């Protein structure tokens with residue numbers, strides 16, 4: 001028997017979450033974002049559950065090629081464009097849309113002979129200062145690409161630094177006003193903007209995290225009323241039980257010391273499985289239908305939970321680290337991170353099964 005830990009991916013919840021996103025965005029089309037191997041869920045197994053999308057957005061050429069080999073014939077967008085000049089030939093061969101964000105990429109496009117017309121997303125730097133043309137140069141870049149016969153379609157693109165903020169001056173709507181005067185198809189909104197800024201939906205949105213049932217803000221309460229469902233449950237089992245007395249401690253560094261008699265359980269899950277090592281005492285854990293909490297430091301292969309109130313917990317009892325009963329956002333928040341990081345960091349050694 002393998003070690004008792006596994007991740008269950010709930011395929012039907014992708015369909016459900018995609019339909020919730022559709023209801024939010026009216027006529028806009030959806031790029032379902034599948035970078036980082038589908039936020040850790042496995043593109044190869046989940047893409048069919050999302051095939052009602054209008055297109056898939058990925059980062060890596062290999063992810064795009066995989067989708068083509070799997071039989072997806074619809075649009076695919078490379079979110080960060082191409083990394084080397086040779087990549088453009090593969091983009092041409094597999095009929096991919098690509099973003100362009102830098103001058104060097106324009107030169108590559110000008111100097112490469114293509115078999116098919118190219119669909120481009122021209123990226124504006126609207127305040128992130130990671131990728132994109134500045135507001136000063138943007139319009140001339142668009143005009144320059146419009147003048148090339150090898151370009152079949154141009155879409156204006158930007159990415160928000162603060163779409164998870166619901167109000168306030170940091171929401172950079174004014175920077176994208178520049179797009180309105182260009183009268184071209186436009187794609188700006190990520191999950192946060194899709195939920196909370198309907199004036200940014202335009203022609204296409206790019207949603208990742210909400211399809212995976214977690215919150216763009218990192219806080220479950222911000223999405224609780226949308227009825228999104230978890231797509232990943234990380235579960236394991238109790239492998240040992242101890243009774244400890246006041247004054248006794250738990251785990252490396254003796255970070256937790258009991259002040260009353262306690263019943264505690266050792267669970268087969270640790271940071272080498274992708275559980276956050278920074279999760280402190282008090283981080284929520286779901287044990288056999290009851291909320292429990294983490295105690296002491298997370299080890300590489302194990303963690304300890306409080307089962308003083310879980311009378312029926314025994315060796316082999318099922319423990320959910322996050323998922324259908326326990327929002328990944330709540331575990332992430334307790335650990336000082338966001339659901340995105342936890343799902344992407346699921347370790348290779350954790351066996352994945354797909355349900356639905």
Ligand SMILES: *Cc1c(COP(=O)(O)O)cnc(C)c1O
Nearest residue numbers: 033079159190191206207208209
């Ligand atoms: C990852 C990414 C998205 C999706 O972001 P979510 O917050 O997961 O919706 C959208 N656009 C770009 C450019 C991205 O890199």
